[in-house]
Amino acid sequence: MAEIISMPQLSDTMEEGTVIKWNKKVGDKVSEGDILAEIETDKAIQDFEIDVNGILLFIGVKEGEKTRVNDTLAIIGEEGEDISFLLSKFKKNKEKERRFISPVAKKMAKKIGIPINQIKGSGEKGRIIKRDIETYEKTFDIKNLNHNKNKEVITRYPHSSMRKRIATHLTNSKFTAPHYYLVIEINVGEMIQLRKNLNEKLSIEDRISFNDIIIKAVSISLKNHTNVNASWKKEEIIYHPHINIGVAVSVKDGLLVPVIRNTDQKSLLQISKEIKDKVLRSKSRKIQPEEIENSTFTVSNLGMYGIEFFTSIINIPNSSILSVGAIMEKPIVKDSKIEIGHVMKVTLSCDHRIIDGTTGSSYLHSLKNLLEDPITILV
Template identity: 45%
Template sequence: MAEIVRMPKLSDTMTEGVVAEWHKKVGDKVSEGDLLADIETDKATMEFESFYEGVLLHIGVDKGGTAPVNAILAVIGEKGENIDALLKDAGNAAPAQEKAEEVKEEAPVVESKPDPTPVQTEVAPVQVAAVATSTNGSANGGRIFASPLAKKMAEEKGINLANVVGSGENQRIVKRDIENYQPSAGGAAATYIPAAAVGTESYTDVPNSQMRKAIAKALSASKFSAPHFYLKMEVDMDNAIAARKAINEQEGVKISFNDMVVKAVAAALRRHPKVNADWMGDYIRYNDHIHVGVAVAVEDGLVVPVVKFTDTKGIAQIGAEIKDLAGRAREKKIQPEEMQGGTFAVSNLGMYGIEDFTSIINPPNGCILSVGQIKSTPVVKNGEIVPGNVMKLSLSCDHRVVDGAVGSEFLRTLKELLENPVRMLV
């Protein structure tokens, strides 16, 4: 008996999916566990395996097509089986197919790796010819248009405005015309020619991926509904630099400063549980567990893999886990559940040379920490100016969840932990 395969809900926020690739075609034999298609969700492109065995009798959404969750994706059954009645009874087969056709007609096909062709618009070169006339006002009914500054400059230099060619709107004489005025030997008007706009305009239209749409929707909702405020602090990283060097000298161990920040964040959250909270609309959820999300840039946007129970793990373990999650996120092999459940988030742009920035809170979290680069700079220690290494932190807070004093206490504890890394282990 034929079985309907429906568009799966592959993430908690997914409402529709795009078929990035079909690995089977109508008429192919399908076994349970066979890779059927690649589905692009709002967070990643996921491999979708078949739960049934038989022959692929029908494809409900073509490659590049979009369909809502639970729409008919395919039908698998016995070879030659009539599935017309099954599709009719399912009810949503037509809407799903129409949705796919609509995408084909109204927008370019979006595959997992779009390769858009630039659309160029030819613009005719603007030719500006020299003008030799005894009066600037002939084109304007005898009246000379000039800015007050141009008039004053012309008067000071003894220049007759009637002999100046205006380069402003409607041949209006402006400051640069007076500055560039060169009278000809015969007393004719200046031959100053404004810079000509010659060239070709071009642009590339890239359809938004499901991920980019989801990012836009979630962060717009966060920025415009959550009352953000920001707390900033500088951290002396001299001891952290020495600690990292000592740790990395151990065989088989390699940690980054970001790994140390994530560990310090987890330790600070344990001491300040009111920051480890989510805005749930009618109530605030104070989480007893600590799951730190780490923002990772991927081809289509940004994802936030989550290090679960971060406070129970060592720095090296955290580093290995972040490396694994980030690698699979960039390869689009990360699972949706690995990007869910974060109670706090960290975004680090220090590797790009960014010293200071603020982030938009990742809902429903109450806070997100922005981490800048470590910069060598003169600092004051014991009343003397000495070389130092400083890193700037910025804590974005949802004022509905976290008050200024609470956020400040958390940030102060975080600073103390990073400046004295041994305290993270206590």
């Protein structure tokens, strides 16, 4: 008997998914365990593994198209099986979706160049009607922009699933957790020398980055300041026994934060290799949802882009996030003499519900001491 295969919910926050690639075509035999398609969620691109046997009789979503969770993705059944009833049901559901905008409104939106998913319908059951298009047009003066060559044309793109999730997450953090910021300058001359000495002994693919050293030092400092490795809950503060460092990675359409678990228990080389692997898979959206969950502290490094100083929004439920700036040359005082040195500014964004000023300051000074004498992180 034919079975409808629905768009799966591949993450706890997923509301819709985009089919990136079908690995089977209509008429192909499929077996339990086969990867039917690659699906992009709000977090990653994941393989969708099928759990039934049969023939792929129908594909309901084209490559590049998105659909909501639980909508029909495909139909699998026996060869030659009559699925006309299921197809008619599928078509009716599609027609229902199309009726959310009137033909006149749809024509107007296409002519003017308005993405209809940006318009809230005022008709029955949220249907977009002519009046909605006219209101939208007047508000944004789109008609003049599109038809007057002397003016710029506004380009609009609908929000991606990832961008919507990021917006919700960061808005919730910024307006829930009372942020404050602590900045400290670190003399990183010894860190630079340590990295140089280590990399002289390592192969090109195993070379250590400054970020690797910083993350190792962050985890050791957290081990000595457990009150920073915490999360705020409605009725309690949770002090985590494990140290899981989230590493902010810029990807197309947003930001992913793969997590290095039990960072304090891993060697510098282990941390480096794991970061390289997870950054690579994050950029190709092949990271798995469970690999970007359950961080206890986050590090965001924009130093590689020449940013000297910045602040970050806390990645809740973490209680803090460390923003790492660029390494800069400047005059410093050493042994009562002025010389050219290398310094780096880091900013700790703190949730004041959990971390008081003295607590955050104590943590930053611990981190500073480690990075100014980094050989201790190898012990």
